[in-house]
Amino acid sequence: MAIDDAMGTSSGEIIPSSSDYGEGLLPIPAVDRYAGTGLMFWLWCGGNILLTTFVLGGYYAAALGAVGMIVVTFAGGLIGNLFPSMSGLRSARYGVDEYVGMRSSFGTFGAYVGIIMLVVINFGWVGILSSIAGHSGAAALHAYNFSNFHWYTIFALGCGIVLPVGMLYISPKTVFALVKFTVPLLILFALLLLWKQLSHYGWHEISSIKANHSVSWQYAIEANVAYAVSWFPYMGAWNRFAKSERGAFWGAWLGLSFIAILFAIVGGIATLTTGSGDPSVWATKSGLGIPALLIIILSTLINNAMLLYCSAMGIKTAFPKANYHWIVGLVALPSIFFIYLGTLQSNFDTILTVVGALIAPYWGVALGDYFLLRRQRVDLVGLYQGEGGPYWFKRGFNPVAFGVWGVGIVMWLFLGGWTSYVSWLHFNSGEKVFTYLTATAPVIIFCALAYWALGMMGLTTISRSMPAATEGTSK
Amino acid sequence: MDVNEIPMLLRRGAMMSQNDAGEGNSTGREDLVHQVVIAQFVGKVEPGGEVNLATVLGTFAFSLLVVFGTTTWWMLH
Numbered sequence: 001m002a003i004d005d006a007m008g009t010s011s012g013e014i015i016p017s018s019s020d021y022g023e024g025l026l027p028i029p030a031v032d033r034y035a036g037t038g039l040m041f042w043l044w045c046g047g048n049i050l051l052t053t054f055v056l057g058g059y060y061a062a063a064l065g066a067v068g069m070i071v072v073t074f075a076g077g078l079i080g081n082l083f084p085s086m087s088g089l090r091s092a093r094y095g096v097d098e099y100v101g102m103r104s105s106f107g108t109f110g111a112y113v114g115i116i117m118l119v120v121i122n123f124g125w126v127g128i129l130s131s132i133a134g135h136s137g138a139a140a141l142h143a144y145n146f147s148n149f150h151w152y153t154i155f156a157l158g159c160g161i162v163l164p165v166g167m168l169y170i171s172p173k174t175v176f177a178l179v180k181f182t183v184p185l186l187i188l189f190a191l192l193l194l195w196k197q198l199s200h201y202g203w204h205e206i207s208s209i210k211a212n213h214s215v216s217w218q219y220a221i222e223a224n225v226a227y228a229v230s231w232f233p234y235m236g237a238w239n240r241f242a243k244s245e246r247g248a249f250w251g252a253w254l255g256l257s258f259i260a261i262l263f264a265i266v267g268g269i270a271t272l273t274t275g276s277g278d279p280s281v282w283a284t285k286s287g288l289g290i291p292a293l294l295i296i297i298l299s300t301l302i303n304n305a306m307l308l309y310c311s312a313m314g315i316k317t318a319f320p321k322a323n324y325h326w327i328v329g330l331v332a333l334p335s336i337f338f339i340y341l342g343t344l345q346s347n348f349d350t351i352l353t354v355v356g357a358l359i360a361p362y363w364g365v366a367l368g369d370y371f372l373l374r375r376q377r378v379d380l381v382g383l384y385q386g387e388g389g390p391y392w393f394k395r396g397f398n399p400v401a402f403g404v405w406g407v408g409i410v411m412w413l414f415l416g417g418w419t420s421y422v423s424w425l426h427f428n429s430g431e432k433v434f435t436y437l438t439a440t441a442p443v444i445i446f447c448a449l450a451y452w453a454l455g456m457m458g459l460t461t462i463s464r465s466m467p468a469a470t471e472g473t474s475k
Numbered sequence: 476m477d478v479n480e481i482p483m484l485l486r487r488g489a490m491m492s493q494n495d496a497g498e499g500n501s502t503g504r505e506d507l508v509h510q511v512v513i514a515q516f517v518g519k520v521e522p523g524g525e526v527n528l529a530t531v532l533g534t535f536a537f538s539l540l541v542v543f544g545t546t547t548w549w550m551l552h
Contacts, residue, residue, distance in 0.1 A: 027513065030522040075542035082538060086531050095520040217546075244524030253534065371528050380520060384513045386506050 022172040022241065023324040025316055027380060028095035033243040039176055040242050040251025046179035046302040047231070048259035049186050049295065051132050051279055056227055056260075057268030058277035060220035065211035069268040072217050076224020077260040083444055084228065085253035087363050088235030090370050092248030094380055098236025098310070099317040104378040104465070105369040106362075108386055109396030115314040117358060118233040119331070122311045126304050127338020130160020133300040134339065140293040143284065156339045159297050161332050164305035168312065168328045175305045176241075182298045187262070189291040194266045196286045201273045209272050222416065222438040226356050228260060229440055232363040237310040308332055353420040360440045361408025364447030365401045372452035373462070382465075390465040400454050400461050408447040415439035 013024030014032050021034070035043065061069040090101040099118075102111035134156025141151050167174040198206070235252065242248035270282040283292030312327045370376060382390035393399065416439030417425030455462045 027516045027520045029516060029519040031519075033522055071545045071548075074545060075538075078538040078541055079535070082531070082535055089526055093521055093525075095516075095522075242522065244522050245526045246524035249526040249530070371531070376525075376527070380517050381510050381513045384509050388506075 044255030080228025
């Protein structure tokens with residue numbers, strides 16, 4: 001049967017030389033995968049090159065001092081980034097989008113809950129990253145005596161919306177082409193910033209700055225892990241291009257961890273030496289305004305393209321016959337509100353906290369389902385089936401998965417609610433337990449183990465989907 | 476699902492198509508078409524270079540070692 005006849009798909013979407021490559025929902029066969037280990041490494045490095053990664057280190061540098069900040073950054077970065085690197089392996093094995101694969105865990109319609117979270121978060125993230133690019137671009141040109149003009153709009157809309165949408169409109173392959181050349185350059189810039197700080201102040205002086213203990217090291221670990229797992233919703237869309245599972249795993253883990261550690265340490269040290277957590281301040285003080293501006297512009301381009309592609313594929317999973325190019329254009333539009341409405345930006349911290357509480361347990365269940373219960377085997381055909389398929393569960397939702405997810409949300413709010421600005425989420429007992437466990441990592445592990453345990457008990461809802469999973473391995 | 480099932484699915488699809496033509500209901504046929512299309516990919520998607528749970532847990536253990544090792548070192552200094 002010709003592929004072009006069915007599902008609103010085109011055979012071009014799985015042929016690497018085609019302009020339609022990666023624009024559809026069909027599984028990408030192994031021989032047609034595009035990205036080797038090195039390219040996956042550059043891609044995930046590029047994903048984490050963000051101004052917020054700099055800011056992360058500055059968040060707790062004064063509290064822990066230089067040595068403490070470095071230790072915690074290594075620890076949090078290595079452990080935190082392991083979780084999304086694992087979750088992306090399902091798409092790497094089967095060549096399917098994150099939310100097509102997610103049907104095996106939450107059900108045909110249950111996976112749509114993940115899509116809604118992804119798309120809503122992206123409205124905020126894309127808008128905020130665009131806004132940062134706008135402010136930094138305008139400030140840099142102002143510093144170099146350019147006349148007043150609509151620089152904020154030009155940088156924010158240009159780098160944040162128009163160019164990333166244009167890249168994706170042409171092909172998602174353009175993102176791979178961009179990261180190959182720009183990411184090594186951006187890493188060099190970051191190393192230059194680090195070297196400038198170290199040579200100007202000296203390690204002895206930096207390490208002798210006393211820690212003020214304004215936040216605990218557990219809080220700093222939690223910040224790193226929570227920041228890392230915000231990658232959960234994005235892994236599958238890109239990992240399905242990986243030529244091997246190893247390439248997807250090591251590329252993602254090493255790429256995300258390397259940049260998380262490098263950039264957070266650079267930002268942390270700069271915050272200690274300059275007393276400011278604003279990267280544009282210490283970059284200018286170091287005489288590196290232009291490299292910093294380049295980091296901001298290129299990282300916004302890469303990141304927004306990566307995020308918007310995931311949104312587009314998520315929406316296409318829910319509406320398979322929708323046109324990819326239309327989705328790419330439309331999905332970026334709501335972010336424009338975040339570029340111009342400051343109140344939305346200032347409220348986004350709260351939104352992120354609440355959504356963080358939803359994301360960690362959701363993907364915790366998915367990890368338990370894929371690795372522990374299904375032993376990395378899903379029914380490829382079943383992923384695309386509706387009612388009557390193995391992943392239909394109850395009316396398209398897996399109630400066991402949703403039950404564990406609900407418990408995980410409550411657990412996260414109990415342990416980590418006090419870190420939010422929402423006063424009614426502050427539990428003193430939860431805060432005490434947090435000092436031993438933190439919040440995000442234990443919630444992910446709990447959800448994975450709890451879902452596995454319930455599956456092993458032979459609950460019919462899950463066990464009905466299991467024989468088909470075994471069948472899916474037959475060739 | 477096995478790729479060997481494709482001919483059987485195609486026959487079922489053809490039968491359902493004839494029935495649908497009379498009843499104006501194509502939902503079942505569409506679902507079957509999806510199955511047939513995706514069934515062509517079974518056995519062709521796994522790229523190799525498998526990363527098993529042991530590898531992941533080993534990496535996790537290594538990360539924990541880094542965490543506890545560096546924390547201990549930090550506290551001792």
